[in-house]
Amino acid sequence: MTELQKKNEAYRRKVAIRNTTVVIGCGVLLIISFIISMNTGYTKLSPLDTLRTLFGGGTDKENLILFDFRLPRIIVSILVGAGLALSGCIIQGISKNALADPGLLGINAGAGLMVILYVMFFGTQSFLSVFTLPFLALAGAGVTAVLIYGLSFKKGEGIAPMRLILTGVAVQSGISALTTLLVVGLDETQFDFVATWQAGSIWGSNWKFVLALLPWLILLIPYVLYKARILDVLNLGDQVAYSLGASVEKERRRLLAASVALAACCVAVSGSISFVGLIAPHLARRLVGPKHGGLLPACTLTGAVLVSAADTIARVIVQPSEIPTGIMVAIIGAPYFLYLLAKNRQ
Template identity: 60%
Template sequence: MEKTTFGTVEAAKNKRGLIIMISLAVLIVIAFIISMNTGYIRLTPMELINTLFGKGTAKQELILFQFRLPRIVISVLIGAGLAVSGAVMQGVFRNALADPGILGINAGAGIMVMLLISFYPTATAAPVYLLPMVAFVGAGVTAALIYALAYKRHQGISPMRLLLTGVAVAAGMSAAMIVLTLRLDPEKYQFVATWLAGSIWGTSWKFVLSLLPWILILVPYVIYKARVMNVLNLGEQTAVGLGAAVTKEQFRLLAAAVGLAAASVAVSGGIGFVGLVGPHLARRLVGPKHQLMLPTSALLGSLLVITADTIGRWILQPSEIPTGIVVAVIGAPYFLYLLARTKS
């Protein structure tokens, strides 16, 4: 009887989670359509439909296919990547405030991207497909540094010590990036300023193709490891008792999280708080079970970034507000709220 009741409850939760994910996917599609018609030059619904089916003017096709669609697709991809990265870090470190932006992972990736671009005459001349790899190296070194500084023998990693270490490293990385900009020419300086503000700078199909493999490989891999993350959340001793190779699994999951954050940052700039807000809202909607929480986080992250980017392009036309600033307006108060609720 108890097993039947438990199975019924689980089935109800899974059904509810599926409905929520479908609803979020529908909202993303709606935001996608609205975003295609957002910009200095507007397209009527009929012009949009005609252009999508190849019946628009050359100007309309240029606006939609070369300028807007790549940026919108990138917004969806980086939102999913950053949100899943944050969910993994929160799960592995068992720290509700973990986020690749707050912990300095984004800054570590960004400084390597900036160093690579400094060797080329313009930012767009840098090898697009190499950017995620270089960002991954920077993010990985930063993650290792934070782990080493936050770890204490016989005590492990305290959630608050990890947070404070990450904030300090992020501040140091950002300061180093600003100092390095003093040696750059005006065009590259403008690029760094744009990156720091969190403006999506990679807006061509080349950037979509450079980011897509990372998202298509690492997000499914992390979702595949959802059961392992459920076990890790029970605590290290319990996980070992259940037969989990804790250290190996933590390393693999963190490598995937760092890869997602680095690849996203390489084309999006320093957009923060997506990895914090997405997983937290997902837990509130579908619960802590990672089989549901991870895909819900990805959908929420995509919805958050595409909405923020659309608002940023619409609110002060013909100028733009960087996407990172719009996300920060939402994420910073939520971060302070979570920090106030944290007991240790």
């Protein structure tokens, strides 16, 4: 083995150790956030009460609080954070734009439009909404993504990342305007639900929503992690990717479809939580670097920690009331977004 090969091998080991350390650290933070969230709320449960209840020794009241109210919401917030963060990481990878996320491209808006249409016609109490909303949100997000992709595609050139972003912003503005017109025609109950949903509330906080969301993430997250090397190749540029044997447009479409599905199923149960798909990839990238083999797992855990912590704070900061989780995430995300804009101008 030559000296150069030894240095390369040592560097790869160093990166692998760093990435593993970061992923383990994020996992520990997620566990800590989970434990704190279980013990936090309007009705106090001590750590010992929580532990006793988890192992079947709780009172009826403690079981109701922990298993019916807190645990489903905590798990949904973790799943939503992981899904939105991973969706944003994919969008940034295929567009090669550090400021891209599903909300900016209009994917969240397309999913939200279908949710509002469902509420208009079927109300907010339908049992079927638990399992049909992810599919309806996927349909809305999918139509939006196809529209954006079609408008961004140029024969002979394919998809230019900047054209994709600008088209997404324009489509998102149009969908938002249409959504506003529809909201005006809602009755009081529907309007209250939609207003809370648009602010980013974890409204799907029971076990049925966990069961509705979990299969999507179980299928999509491993697929995206498997495509980490393809994302690295696409980041090298289309010409280099073609020379390495990658089917650029086909892989880009597949990854975009995975990103759309992740964002749609999360938006269906959490409302429009902005900035997660923007912030989490940036934080993870600072910790593990740009290679997607380490970036995607770190981003998934970072998003889960972010939304879980934000939801916990949102539940307790103005007790006995609560504020939507999306507002708390925006309080964190807006300054960071402005920082990124300022940094990119330098």
